Amino acid sequence: MIDNEKLLNSGAVLKKYKRGEQLFEEGTIARYYYQVHAGEIKMNNYNEEGKEYIQGIFVKEKSFGEPPLFSDFKYPANAEAIIDSEVWQLSKEKFLKLLEENPKIHYKFTSTLASRLYYKAIMVSEISTQEPEHRILRILDYFKKNNDPQITSSKTYKVELTRQQLADLTGLRVETVIRSIKKLEQKGELLIKNRKVYR
Amino acid sequence: MIDNEKLLNSGAVLKKYKRGEQLFEEGTIARYYYQVHAGEIKMNNYNEEGKEYIQGIFVKEKSFGEPPLFSDFKYPANAEAIIDSEVWQLSKEKFLKLLEENPKIHYKFTSTLASRLYYKAIMVSEISTQEPEHRILRILDYFKKNNDPQITSSKTYKVELTRQQLADLTGLRVETVIRSIKKLEQKGELLIKNRKVYR
């Protein structure tokens, strides 16, 4: 989102997180802007029984957790490193100042929020009205488009998500995902080559 | 969001819609900025079997359907008048020009998108991991806070939503909502006075 030079000049620092480490917790106040430099960060919720829902997975260059900086509310979810990661951290004040001084960057964030809203609108509607197979295809297509935007729709994309992650992204259980994926393979909607899913 | 005077000066026109009439359809390109002047507009999706999911309900002063104006994608849902309504309509170009010339208004929209993202993050997590009663309370509390922000949390708020609307907002069926509401009343979480719900 923001390039490294600008981040450094604005006073951002690069923080390291070990796999499984938490960056911030649901319900706390947002003080920083975060942007992934290396690794993978997920935002998630746990219900009382420990069932997880993954709000999003963020990779290199992607920012996350900004919405509470723009409006007055607490984090709606946790942030946690999926693998060892490095993340830019910039204070709320400096971040907002940077936006004020750079209308184009500001607009870029507005546009990013809009895209994320689009993704959420689709997922919430999918989860509330669609069947497992339908939901899974949606997520796969979303990741395909997002992680490899220039891919031709005909070419196969290797899904770098575990069955469990697919479950936590779609609100299903891992067994249901495993069984649905098999059915989808039989229907020719995707490919499984030694346990990896291709779409 | 934007005051009437500014809307008029920017070239907005006031359009009337009858109850049930559609303003735009899922999958089409966004050409206008919309803001409710009077009445009530909902954005929704229908699945193949006709089951509805309500993305949001927008009342006086609220804007809706802006996200696709900021980023390059089609409408993720339909917009439909719940009751007879009047809606400001402003072309995309004029809207974006207005934002460019008024950084404060631009920031206000960024902030609005952030809030909406917060709501969606909560709902998608609720729907994917929580039980009917929990989901319903969330929606009720959201509407309470949103439609009557200065209300003290102790005072009761009259819910102006039908059981069917509650179902379509939470991804449940109307019978489940009716039964859950009754249980919630028994537990003292809400009140039912001649069929109206108070929270």
Place this chain on the structure above:
DNA sequence: ATGGATTTATGATCAAGATCATAAAGCTAG
């Protein structure tokens, strides 16, 4: 006022996906 539409209500039954149990295959840190 009244007849049709909408909303709320309730009981019976069903089915999809969750849950539980178990295991094999694959990966990884020491």
Place this chain on the structure above:
DNA sequence: CTAGCTTTATGATCTTGATCATAAATCCAT
């Protein structure tokens, strides 16, 4: 190399919310 995680896999059973059927109460337009 190997012990212990992690991930994938599969069958059996259960449970919750969906579905189906029916009806009463309320609203509303003419």
